[in-house]
Amino acid sequence: MARGKGRRNPKWKNGSNKTQGGQHVDGERRVYKSFSELRRDNDSFRKYYTAQKIVPEDEFPQLIEAMRTVLPTSFRITGSRQQGSDIREQIEKEFVPFIQQTSIDGEAIEPPHVLPWYPNRFGWQFTIPRVALKKSTELSKFHSFLVTETEVGNISRQEAVSMVPPLFLDVQPSHYVLDMCAAPGSKTAQLIEALHADTAEGECPAGVVVANDADYKRACMLVHQVSRLNSPSVVVTNHSGERFPNIYDGKDVVQFDRILCDVPCSGDGTTRKNVRVWEKWRADDGHSLNPVQTKILQRAAYLLKTGGRLVYSTCSLNPIENEAVVANVLSHFEGALQLVDVSEQLPELKRRPGLDTWKVMTRDGNLYDRFEEIPAGEHGRNRRKYSPKLFPLPAEEMEALHMERCMRIYSHLQNTGGFFVAVIEKVKPITVNEKRKAERDAEAYAAAMAQAREEGDAEAAAAEAEAAEGSAKRAASETPSEADATKRPKVDETDDGTESAMTGNDDESAAAGVSKRVYLPDEPRADPALMENPFVFLESTTAELASIIEFYGIRPTMSQRGFLSRIEKGSFRSVYYVSETVRKLMTLAGPRLRIVNTGIRVFSRNAVRDAHCAFRLVCEGTPQVLPHLSSRFVVDASFHDLKTLLSEINPLLNLLSPETQKKIEDVPVSSSVIVRYDPKMHEDDEEKPATRLTATLALPCWRGKASLSVHMDKHQLRSLIQRVLGRTVDRKEELGYKMSNNRRSNVEAAKAAETPEATEAAEATEAPEATETAETTEAETAE
Numbered sequence: 001m002a003r004g005k006g007r008r009n010p011k012w013k014n015g016s017n018k019t020q021g022g023q024h025v026d027g028e029r030r031v032y033k034s035f036s037e038l039r040r041d042n043d044s045f046r047k048y049y050t051a052q053k054i055v056p057e058d059e060f061p062q063l064i065e066a067m068r069t070v071l072p073t074s075f076r077i078t079g080s081r082q083q084g085s086d087i088r089e090q091i092e093k094e095f096v097p098f099i100q101q102t103s104i105d106g107e108a109i110e111p112p113h114v115l116p117w118y119p120n121r122f123g124w125q126f127t128i129p130r131v132a133l134k135k136s137t138e139l140s141k142f143h144s145f146l147v148t149e150t151e152v153g154n155i156s157r158q159e160a161v162s163m164v165p166p167l168f169l170d171v172q173p174s175h176y177v178l179d180m181c182a183a184p185g186s187k188t189a190q191l192i193e194a195l196h197a198d199t200a201e202g203e204c205p206a207g208v209v210v211a212n213d214a215d216y217k218r219a220c221m222l223v224h225q226v227s228r229l230n231s232p233s234v235v236v237t238n239h240s241g242e243r244f245p246n247i248y249d250g251k252d253v254v255q256f257d258r259i260l261c262d263v264p265c266s267g268d269g270t271t272r273k274n275v276r277v278w279e280k281w282r283a284d285d286g287h288s289l290n291p292v293q294t295k296i297l298q299r300a301a302y303l304l305k306t307g308g309r310l311v312y313s314t315c316s317l318n319p320i321e322n323e324a325v326v327a328n329v330l331s332h333f334e335g336a337l338q339l340v341d342v343s344e345q346l347p348e349l350k351r352r353p354g355l356d357t358w359k360v361m362t363r364d365g366n367l368y369d370r371f372e373e374i375p376a377g378e379h380g381r382n383r384r385k386y387s388p389k390l391f392p393l394p395a396e397e398m399e400a401l402h403m404e405r406c407m408r409i410y411s412h413l414q415n416t417g418g419f420f421v422a423v424i425e426k427v428k429p430i431t432v433n434e435k436r437k438a439e440r441d442a443e444a445y446a447a448a449m450a451q452a453r454e455e456g457d458a459e460a461a462a463a464e465a466e467a468a469e470g471s472a473k474r475a476a477s478e479t480p481s482e483a484d485a486t487k488r489p490k491v492d493e494t495d496d497g498t499e500s501a502m503t504g505n506d507d508e509s510a511a512a513g514v515s516k517r518v519y520l521p522d523e524p525r526a527d528p529a530l531m532e533n534p535f536v537f538l539e540s541t542t543a544e545l546a547s548i549i550e551f552y553g554i555r556p557t558m559s560q561r562g563f564l565s566r567i568e569k570g571s572f573r574s575v576y577y578v579s580e581t582v583r584k585l586m587t588l589a590g591p592r593l594r595i596v597n598t599g600i601r602v603f604s605r606n607a608v609r610d611a612h613c614a615f616r617l618v619c620e621g622t623p624q625v626l627p628h629l630s631s632r633f634v635v636d637a638s639f640h641d642l643k644t645l646l647s648e649i650n651p652l653l654n655l656l657s658p659e660t661q662k663k664i665e666d667v668p669v670s671s672s673v674i675v676r677y678d679p680k681m682h683e684d685d686e687e688k689p690a691t692r693l694t695a696t697l698a699l700p701c702w703r704g705k706a707s708l709s710v711h712m713d714k715h716q717l718r719s720l721i722q723r724v725l726g727r728t729v730d731r732k733e734e735l736g737y738k739m740s741n742n743r744r745s746n747v748e749a750a751k752a753a754e755t756p757e758a759t760e761a762a763e764a765t766e767a768p769e770a771t772e773t774a775e776t777t778e779a780e781t782a783e
């Protein structure tokens with residue numbers, strides 16, 4: 001690999017040189033179509049958006065051109081964590097300067113850069129293609145860093161524009177927050193971070209985030225995303241947004257301070273990532289999504305506290321999914337809701353104002369300004385397929401709503417995807433009668449549109465069948481080879497054709513892939529096979545919980561009302577922990593709320609027969625429990641000890657420093673213990689971590705008879721090894737938790753130490769713990 005500056009490789013121009021194509025099975029033959037062959041254009045799309053005047057006429061070519069290029073990769077550092085600034089420093093001081101001087105085959109590489117509008121330099125973007133990341137050892141170190149830190153939740157891959165809506169929601173730690181359409185959860189993660197902004201580890205914010213999605217399987221994806229953030233203040237639920245249940249506190253319905261409605265949409269702002277949007281785009285998609293988007297926003301408006309704030313967003317440019325929905329709901333509740341002027345917030349974010357006029361495109365491709373202009377057709381059949389609700393309100397009403405306060409973000413403005421964001425405040429209550437009327441109207445509108453669509457689809461199907469019959473006749477008169485040649489090769493529906501430089505947690509593509517799927521309230525959604533036992537709060541008198549509290553000396557500073565579990569046949573495997581606010585909400589809601597998951601897993605049953613306590617501390621629960629744990633189970637260690645624990649598998653106690661050994665000997669055999677390393681206390685030490693650390697590290701460990709082993713999942717461990725020891729761990733090494741290896745390395749170490757007692761102890765090896773550590777580590781990862 002050559003170093004030094006040079007030209008940029010033209011084949012990386014769009015951040016990708018991917019040649020892999022889509023495929024489909026055509027009879028016995030597989031037909032591949034490369035993504036570069038896919039047409040990144042659509043005449044109907046051009047016609048529609050030119051007519052909408054979403055940008056000035058002379059700017060439209062720039063917009064289209066930007067929408068045809070591949071999207072840069074962007075990510076966010078988890079700001080609420082102590083490690084956030086360490087991670088940022090590592091990027092700024094290690095990776096950026098290094099990449100600046102790196103070139104491959106004489107071609108310069110553009111280093112990652114900060115998203116100027118994202119607070120605290122925690123938002124980043126880069127265009128280095130994956131192939132380049134893997135080609136050089138140095139760049140692959142950056143790649144490995146991104147993947148590992150994403151897996152442990154220190155970094156989240158997220159499309160830049162998708163980071164915008166939560167920033168305008170302005171979540172405070174005391175807020176009750178509802179994320180109505182949350183999966184796969186990139187924005188939920190931001191909401192949780194904001195909730196924890198000023199909460200010390202081990203404490204619970206007064207507020208709560210309820211993350212909801214109508215799709216049960218997608219709600220499970222949400223659980224994975226949320227669990228990376230270890231928050232006791234989150235509940236994941238599974239309801240249609242428009243039917244999110246009332247939770248009663250006495251006679252009052254519990255309302256939320258903040259609501260995010262990131263509704264299902266056509267996703268036509270995501271063409272840079274989902275190339276097939278070009279091919280599939282139809283103006284009709286917006287028409288059929290408008291009713292459900294309206295219902296979700298109406299429900300959110302009702303569930304919002306007076307004085308509260310709501311954000312409505314889509315990754316679509318279509319005014320029918322955006323301004324039409326907002327204007328209708330605002331006008332319906334007559335002054336209860338107002339658009340907020342946020343032009344002074346995030347000034348670096350380039351945006352354009354919302355529209356107050358637009359046109360509706362009918363199936364025949366004609367565009368109309370007013371409903372009445374649509375030719376009625378026989379018995380009004382033609383006009384019935386559309387609704388006045390798809391059109392702008394009268395000009396003076398639109399003006400009064402200040403639609404210019406909505407934000408439109410376009411691809412060419414700052415090299416992102418497209419997005420729509422409206423920030424809404426509730427300035428007076430909505431009465432139950434107003435709510436009911438709105439619901440009835442929305443229901444009738446949705447039903448009428450659905451019926452018209454069915455009629456329209458039936459007509460279209462008949463026309464298609466007629467056309468197919470004609471072409472079958474034509475094909476019969478052609479030779480087989482000619483008929484084959486007229487077939488258009490299809491492409492795989494499942495691959496979005498994009499390339500991610502950060503594998504692992506590609507949440508955004510997952511979101512985009514099904515964002516158009518709309519779940520209606522009466523659709524059976526839950527897969528019973530996946531349903532788990534409901535959560536039950538554990539009384540502190542429950543024998544097993546009492547034994548955990550007593551053994552680990554959990555102080556009363558950790559409320560004992562927060563422990564809960566999923567009980568099966570009178571027994572439970574794991575203990576979870578939630579905040580008092582979550583407990584209150586769950587108690588008030590009872591079975592009304594379909595809870596998919598909640599809480600942090602703090603203790604898990606261990607498999608060691610002679611252990612004093614049947615439960616061990618779980619890695620993800622460590623930050624929550626640590627401040628409340630008896631000091632007997634917390635050992636402050638030196639860098640030498642940290643290094644030993646991270647480089648050896650089940651190191652013998654005599655490999656640790658004498659002071660640490662002494663403290664560990666006080667800890668009962670076969671139990672969890674936390675080893676803590678505070679970099680501030682070791683600033684003058686000669687030996688230091690490979691990267692500069694400021695945040696304290698806490699390693700949950702297992703104290704065996706003669707050894708101490710780190711008890712973390714493999715991703716956490718890999719992240720620590722990279723940051724502390726400065727080396728990338730390969731898969732074989734990380735999976736080296738094999739009994740034989742453990743025993744061999746311990747015996748060798750003991751022999752090297754030349755102490756007969758140690759050799760004897762090593763040969764007797766801590767078999768149960770070692771096996772348990774390895775197995776549960778893998779199990780934790782799987783869970």
Ligand SMILES: C[S@@+](CC[C@H](N)C(=O)[O-])C[C@H]1O[C@@H](n2cnc3c(N)ncnc32)[C@H](O)[C@@H]1O
Pocket residue numbers: 162180181182183184185186187188212213214215218239240241242262263264265292296511514515517518519520
């Ligand atoms: C655009 S995606 C949300 C992306 C998500 N906010 C994020 O940032 O990761 C829309 C989501 O709405 C869900 N959905 C579809 N219909 C819904 C409905 N009626 N109520 C609630 N959620 C719905 C889909 O399952 C999908 O996960």
